[in-house]
Amino acid sequence: MIEIRLHGRGGQGAVTASRIIATAAYEEGKYSQAIPMYGTERRGAPLTAFVRIDDVRVRERELVHNPEISIVLDPLIAKQQAVVNQLKPGGLVILNTAYPPEAVKIGGDFNVATVDATTIALETLGRPITNTAILGAFAKVTGLLKVESIEKAIKKFFPGRLGDMNIAAVKRSYDEVKGPIQAVVKEAPEQKVDIHVGGYGVLKDVSSWRVFTPEIDVDKCIGCKTCWIFCPETAIQWDEEKNKPWIRFEACKGCGLCANECPVNAIKMVRVEV
Amino acid sequence: MVGNKAAATAVKLAKVQVASAFPITPQTTITQYLSEMYAAGEWDFDFVNVEGELTSQVVVQAASRTGARTFTCTSGPGLLYMHHPMQTTGSSRLPVVMAVVHRGYKGMQPDHSDLMSQQWTGWGHQYVEHAQEILDSVLMAYKVAEDPRIRIPIAVGYDGYVLSYTAEPVEIPAQEEVDKWLPPNKAMPSVLPDEVDPSTFARGWGGGDPQMPWKVHHEAILKIEEVLKETMDSFEKTFGRRYGNGMIEEYMMEDAEVAILAMGTIAGTCKAAVDRMRKEGKKVGLIKLRSYIPFPVKDFREWAKKLDGIAVVDRSICPGKGGPVFAKLRDSLFDQEEKPKTLQFHAGLGGKEVRVHDFEMIGDKILKAAKGGKVEQVTWV
Numbered sequence: 001m002i003e004i005r006l007h008g009r010g011g012q013g014a015v016t017a018s019r020i021i022a023t024a025a026y027e028e029g030k031y032s033q034a035i036p037m038y039g040t041e042r043r044g045a046p047l048t049a050f051v052r053i054d055d056v057r058v059r060e061r062e063l064v065h066n067p068e069i070s071i072v073l074d075p076l077i078a079k080q081q082a083v084v085n086q087l088k089p090g091g092l093v094i095l096n097t098a099y100p101p102e103a104v105k106i107g108g109d110f111n112v113a114t115v116d117a118t119t120i121a122l123e124t125l126g127r128p129i130t131n132t133a134i135l136g137a138f139a140k141v142t143g144l145l146k147v148e149s150i151e152k153a154i155k156k157f158f159p160g161r162l163g164d165m166n167i168a169a170v171k172r173s174y175d176e177v178k179g180p181i182q183a184v185v186k187e188a189p190e191q192k193v194d195i196h197v198g199g200y201g202v203l204k205d206v207s208s209w210r211v212f213t214p215e216i217d218v219d220k221c222i223g224c225k226t227c228w229i230f231c232p233e234t235a236i237q238w239d240e241e242k243n244k245p246w247i248r249f250e251a252c253k254g255c256g257l258c259a260n261e262c263p264v265n266a267i268k269m270v271r272v273e274v
Numbered sequence: 275m276v277g278n279k280a281a282a283t284a285v286k287l288a289k290v291q292v293a294s295a296f297p298i299t300p301q302t303t304i305t306q307y308l309s310e311m312y313a314a315g316e317w318d319f320d321f322v323n324v325e326g327e328l329t330s331q332v333v334v335q336a337a338s339r340t341g342a343r344t345f346t347c348t349s350g351p352g353l354l355y356m357h358h359p360m361q362t363t364g365s366s367r368l369p370v371v372m373a374v375v376h377r378g379y380k381g382m383q384p385d386h387s388d389l390m391s392q393q394w395t396g397w398g399h400q401y402v403e404h405a406q407e408i409l410d411s412v413l414m415a416y417k418v419a420e421d422p423r424i425r426i427p428i429a430v431g432y433d434g435y436v437l438s439y440t441a442e443p444v445e446i447p448a449q450e451e452v453d454k455w456l457p458p459n460k461a462m463p464s465v466l467p468d469e470v471d472p473s474t475f476a477r478g479w480g481g482g483d484p485q486m487p488w489k490v491h492h493e494a495i496l497k498i499e500e501v502l503k504e505t506m507d508s509f510e511k512t513f514g515r516r517y518g519n520g521m522i523e524e525y526m527m528e529d530a531e532v533a534i535l536a537m538g539t540i541a542g543t544c545k546a547a548v549d550r551m552r553k554e555g556k557k558v559g560l561i562k563l564r565s566y567i568p569f570p571v572k573d574f575r576e577w578a579k580k581l582d583g584i585a586v587v588d589r590s591i592c593p594g595k596g597g598p599v600f601a602k603l604r605d606s607l608f609d610q611e612e613k614p615k616t617l618q619f620h621a622g623l624g625g626k627e628v629r630v631h632d633f634e635m636i637g638d639k640i641l642k643a644a645k646g647g648k649v650e651q652v653t654w655v
Contacts (some may be wrong), residue, residue: 015439018441019276019441022442023441026443031442031443032441032442032443033440033441033442034440034441034442035433035436035439036440037435057404057441057442057443058540059404059543059545060543060546060630061403061433061436061440061539061542061543061544062543062628062629063625065629079305097280099527128340165501183278217432253571
């Protein structure tokens with residue numbers, strides 16, 4: 001039995017990715033199971049999903065605790081989730097990052113492959129939904145499933161043009177993945193995986209959820225308070241003296257509502273550099 | 275296909291005529307799938323949107339009285355809100371089938387306390403393990419519920435999240451085969467209120483015995499055992515799959531010295547644990563309980579003669595009273611000459627994960643107890 005763990009955030013499609021892998025395995029005549037595990041369901045919240053692939057019907061209904069493969073859909077999720085925790089010795093982690101595997105600082109006895117899935121997703125889909133943009137890398141570096149099976153599975157989930165766009169993401173990710181190489185860092189402290197990481201943003205630091213960060217042009221701002229009213233996380237604060245907004249960045253998850261609502265386009269969403 | 279899709283697909287295959295449900299996590303996606311099927315006109319049925327679970331139960335109850343095949347579904351607190359009309363559906367002997375996607379009361383993760391809390395409503399209660407079994411069990415539930423000997427509503431329970439949202443391969447039977455195997459439901463005039471026989475269904479009008487409706491109801495539910503076993507045989511003949519005798523499903527029990535009794539998704543995990551223990555030469559098997567109401571008393575009395583121990587894993591608890599399956603099993607065996615040692619395990623409450631090694635611990639304990647070793651009666655896994 002092959003066991004896989006996926007780390008991502010609500011909205012990046014980790015659950016869909018797990019189902020695509022399971023469906024692709026089924027297409028190749030194998031049995032599979034895809035278990036999602038999330039707390040409060042919402043965009044940006046960290047979540048985990050699991051896949052098992054076997055030649056017989058999978059009966060185990062516990063979560064995957066010792067995966068062979070860890071797939072990380074978000075470049076910053078490793079700050080919140082222990083993405084290589086309890087990975088089987090000699091296992092594999094596939095990271096969404098622009099860095100080559102040699103530069104990866106997560107350490108232990110495993111192999112590392114990297115792919116810049118966020119850029120691929122933005123350029124092929126126009127949105128930072130990184131699930132399909134990492135599956136091509138998965139197919140190539142694991143050799144577990146044919147890329148054709150993954151494409152076939154994607155067509156089931158996304159018919160029509162959306163399917164074609166996602167397949168384009170898979171193809172680019174297949175071509176652009178770097179590695180795998182043995183992890184450069186050998187020793188790493190054991191981290192605790194907290195899979196129940198939902199919860200409410202107003203109480204937490206959600207800054208790592210951002211793919212885009214709002215930037216306010218205070219000269220353009222007319223002080224109408226629309227952004228302040230619409231911000232769902234109370235990240236936008238009001239400076240009463242200057243009659244201008246400022247951003248409490250630990251509370252901003254980068255949803256872009258403020259930029260969308262601003263009547264004079266004084267707020268721009270800028271890609272976060274990782 | 276995820277567990278909830280399997281349930282919705284069974285509803286489609288059964289050509290349900292009236293469905294009504296109120297969305298609640300983790301049942302919600304069943305209503306979504308049914309709504310999509312309705313929008314696409316996949317077959318001719320009515321989906322009635324309602325403002326709450328109480329009404330959804332009343333809608334299917336009323337539709338069922340007219341002879342329509344009906345379906346509803348809910349979870350946890352939604353089931354509690356349905357409690358009142360469920361009594362009437364049971365008492366009126368209406369063959370409603372309901373999927374109960376387990377959700378706990380102390381948090382949202384699943385345990386069996388939701389369906390267990392509805393023991394007195396006069397329904398048949400079944401618990402299933404995986405997505406294929408959901409699809410098959412919903413189909414079989416219609417066959418059993420609508421049988422003229424039964425006419426009892428049936429609830430098919432399965433764990434939320436870890437089964438409702440988990441994707442796994444499911445074989446979908448051909449519509450023509452299902453049509454042949456499951457003929458349309460027929461209204462039974464005898465259960466329509468104005469034609470009721472006062473001695474059976476009414477509340478003692480006309481000088482009838484007010485206790486009689488309870489006796490008749492009780493006996494009808496007990497008859498599910500026979501009809502479910504028949505249905506399992508005919509299901510296998512037609513579709514090639516079976517789950518034990520319908521009441522219980524045995525795994526590696528042929529030469530077992532002790533058994534673990536579990537139900538729902540954790541029974542699947544238990545099978546993997548049994549395989550591991552067998553490799554170590556431990557003669558442990560699994561008896562998966564599929565029908566809690568009626569309880570497979572006869573089957574357990576037979577097994578009691580052969581086994582040295584039964585470990586009962588309850589995924590619900592009546593606080594202050596204990597695990598319901600444990601109590602019912604011991605009640606079934608109390609008068610028997612030969613009785614195995616029985617142990618109570620509380621596991622999976624509040625959605626707590628039950629792992630393969632937990633079942634290995636349970637197996638070791640019941641083996642030790644069966645050999646006369648000193649083991650505590652109750653364990654919180």
